[in-house]
Amino acid sequence: MLSDQALAAIAAERRKYPADQARSALLAALRIAQEEHGWLPTELIEEVAQVLEIPSIQAFEVATFYTMYDLKPVGKHKLCVCGSVSCFLNGSDDILAHLQKRLGIGIGETTADGLFTLQEVECLGACKDAPVLHLGDQYLERLTPEGIDALIEQLRGGSSDVR
Amino acid sequence: MYVNGVTLKNRGIPDSHRLSVYESTGGYQALRKIFSEQVTPEQVIAEMKTSALRGRGGAGFPTGLKWSFMPKGVSGTKYLLCNADEGEPGTCKDRDIMRYEPHRLIEGMIIGAYAMGARAGYIFIRGEFIEPIRRVEAALEEAYAAGFLGERILGQDFSFDLYVYRGAGAYICGEETALMEALEGKKGQPRFKPPFPASYGLYGRPTTINNVETFASVPDIIVHGGQWFLELGKANNGGTKIFSVTGHVQRPGNYEVPMGTPFPELLEMAGGLRPGRSLKAVIPGGTSTAMLAGDTMMDCTMDYDSIAKAGSALGAGSVIVIDDSVCIVRVVERIARFYMHESCGQCTPCREGMGWLWRVMHRIENGQGRAQDIELLLNVGSRIEGRTICALADGGVAPVVSSIKLFREEYEHHIRHGQCLVGQRRAA
Ligand SMILES: Cc1cc2nc3c(=O)[nH]c(=O)nc-3n(C[C@H](O)[C@H](O)[C@H](O)COP(=O)(O)O)c2cc1C
Numbered sequence: 001m002l003s004d005q006a007l008a009a010i011a012a013e014r015r016k017y018p019a020d021q022a023r024s025a026l027l028a029a030l031r032i033a034q035e036e037h038g039w040l041p042t043e044l045i046e047e048v049a050q051v052l053e054i055p056s057i058q059a060f061e062v063a064t065f066y067t068m069y070d071l072k073p074v075g076k077h078k079l080c081v082c083g084s085v086s087c088f089l090n091g092s093d094d095i096l097a098h099l100q101k102r103l104g105i106g107i108g109e110t111t112a113d114g115l116f117t118l119q120e121v122e123c124l125g126a127c128k129d130a131p132v133l134h135l136g137d138q139y140l141e142r143l144t145p146e147g148i149d150a151l152i153e154q155l156r157g158g159s160s161d162v163r
Numbered sequence: 164m165y166v167n168g169v170t171l172k173n174r175g176i177p178d179s180h181r182l183s184v185y186e187s188t189g190g191y192q193a194l195r196k197i198f199s200e201q202v203t204p205e206q207v208i209a210e211m212k213t214s215a216l217r218g219r220g221g222a223g224f225p226t227g228l229k230w231s232f233m234p235k236g237v238s239g240t241k242y243l244l245c246n247a248d249e250g251e252p253g254t255c256k257d258r259d260i261m262r263y264e265p266h267r268l269i270e271g272m273i274i275g276a277y278a279m280g281a282r283a284g285y286i287f288i289r290g291e292f293i294e295p296i297r298r299v300e301a302a303l304e305e306a307y308a309a310g311f312l313g314e315r316i317l318g319q320d321f322s323f324d325l326y327v328y329r330g331a332g333a334y335i336c337g338e339e340t341a342l343m344e345a346l347e348g349k350k351g352q353p354r355f356k357p358p359f360p361a362s363y364g365l366y367g368r369p370t371t372i373n374n375v376e377t378f379a380s381v382p383d384i385i386v387h388g389g390q391w392f393l394e395l396g397k398a399n400n401g402g403t404k405i406f407s408v409t410g411h412v413q414r415p416g417n418y419e420v421p422m423g424t425p426f427p428e429l430l431e432m433a434g435g436l437r438p439g440r441s442l443k444a445v446i447p448g449g450t451s452t453a454m455l456a457g458d459t460m461m462d463c464t465m466d467y468d469s470i471a472k473a474g475s476a477l478g479a480g481s482v483i484v485i486d487d488s489v490c491i492v493r494v495v496e497r498i499a500r501f502y503m504h505e506s507c508g509q510c511t512p513c514r515e516g517m518g519w520l521w522r523v524m525h526r527i528e529n530g531q532g533r534a535q536d537i538e539l540l541l542n543v544g545s546r547i548e549g550r551t552i553c554a555l556a557d558g559g560v561a562p563v564v565s566s567i568k569l570f571r572e573e574y575e576h577h578i579r580h581g582q583c584l585v586g587q588r589r590a591a
């Protein structure tokens with residue numbers, strides 16, 4: 001399932017580590033696979049293990065341990081709202097409630113059109129900009145319900161650079 | 164006062180992450196000085212000791228001393244790691260150093276590698292930090308191109324390779340040995356210590372690990388001297404330190420101030436409290452440190468010793484300000500959830516205990532608390548502390564136990580009346 005491009009990216013990761021430590025490239029290889037495929041089905045995890053020449057159990061252990069790997073399909077836009085204490089003190093519960101109402105889904109669910117997945121996550125390391133949301137390669141900060149409305153409109157309109 | 168003068172010095176300058184800007188403001192002068200003045204590795208370490216720089220990742224271990232633990236004259240590769248896994252609620256400083264001052268971090272690591280004889284290094288950055296990752300990767304490319312990294316750095320008999328390693332989501336990887344496991348491509352589960360990383364670290368090799376802010380403090384210490392850095396702060400608490408002030412303040416942010424700055428001054432910088440509010444409590448060093456009463460905090464200065472004397476810890480300098488609009492039970496319930504979620508699961512007292520603490524907190528918060536629940540929380544807490552492989556579990560106990568000590572009447576009211584003594588059920 002992995003493209004030549006993905007295989008080249010994995011090979012580049014391998015070169016960062018001693019020759020006998022291919023396993024060190026595992027987290028990166030899984031990320032590269034997920035970026036290409038959207039999520040990590042069982043066969044893809046097995047393929048990553050084969051590419052790195054490590055037992056597949058090692059790849060499954062890692063894929064299930066870390067939170068950034070998606071083991072089921074997710075929406076095109078995965079909205080990860082921080083609910084840890086600094087964000088909580090600045091109204092993250094209201095942001096989450098607003099998103100649930102706007103999208104008509106609960107936490108951990110995906111909209112029927114496959115566009116949005118909503119998740120509550122722990123501290124994103126941007127607490128001074130609370131409340132914070134992680135979306136793809138961006139952080140959206142100091143969220144307000146109005147800002148959320150604008151964000152959803154923009155994403156529905158097809159734009160993904162929302163800063 | 165020496166404000167924002169060391170690790171975040173260039174934050175306000177456009178393109179401060181670029182090599183050209185860093186060099187035009189004195190960047191890489193520390194490294195050049197080491198070579199031109201033929202400063203030996205031992206002298207670098209001595210300067211670090213004089214500076215009284217203490218690790219900025221949370222434990223506050225003296226950096227010069229840590230560096231002196233690296234074995235000399237061993238064959239094979241020694242490693243230098245940077246901990247940029249920043250994930251404890253309230254902590255958000257390393258992200259800004261990497262966004263605005265990536266070269267300061269890199270220069271600090273090169274100097275560290277020179278002092279300890281490390282041949283290779285990795286900067287472990289949490290996976291969500293895409294912008295910081297890109298900034299650091301771009302800075303590494305610039306540094307390689309300019310001859311600051313790689314073979315024979317600046318023509319000297321010294322080589323050091325440095326790479327970015329991206330995490331994949333797990334707070335526990337911030338624990339130094341869990342980080343090494345993750346770097347080896349495994350689940351991030353802390354190792355038993357001893358052996359310590361200086362003898363058995365990454366791939367079983369001698370390894371030193373420091374926090375981003377620790378490394379970023381190094382170049383100025385070399386340029387201006389350890390004594391200069393020490394005198395910015397106070398004895399045993401050298402230098403300036405970034406305090407991430409978050410929560411109920413009007414201007415949350417990263418403020419880099421001298422160690423020993425009175426807390427009221429820091430609070431003032433962060434815009435003070437919201438109008439009409441009073442200071443209820445402060446968590447001074449991130450959620451793993453004990454909560455202090457607002458009044459106690461107003462008498463503290465911001466340094467390891469003062470905060471320890473008050474019964475808590477400076478941690479990573481993550482100051483979470485809590486005003487009187489919110490119920491403490493609800494705040495602590497939220498913190499307890501974090502530890503339940505982040506326990507790596509290998510020690511029974513932590514795996515079971517973190518969940519237990521949260522469930523009891525949760526039922527108290529939701530009006531189903533039982534008369535004996537306060538004693539239960541204290542009891543469970545006392546059975547966890549000191550009985551686990553790493554400090555995560557103790558960190559999860561601290562907010563619960565300290566908040567009961569300070570706000571027992573709020574807990575009791577919750578249990579008796581099934582609702583808050585203060586504030587609305589939802590935080591404002
Ligand atoms: C559960 C846990 C999480 C930690 N998270 C971090 C972290 O995100 N960043 C960090 O620098 N240190 C973290 N630490 C501390 C590290 O184990 C280690 O002490 C530190 O990286 C050493 O660097 P320093 O001496 O420069 O502070 C954590 C410790 C524990 C027990």
Ligand code: SF4
Nearest residue numbers: 507509510513551553
């Ligand atoms: S204390 Fe908790 S997080 Fe630390 S090693 Fe044990 S189970 Fe894992």
Ligand code: FES
Nearest residue numbers: 082087124126127
């Ligand atoms: S608490 Fe939300 S980013 Fe840290």
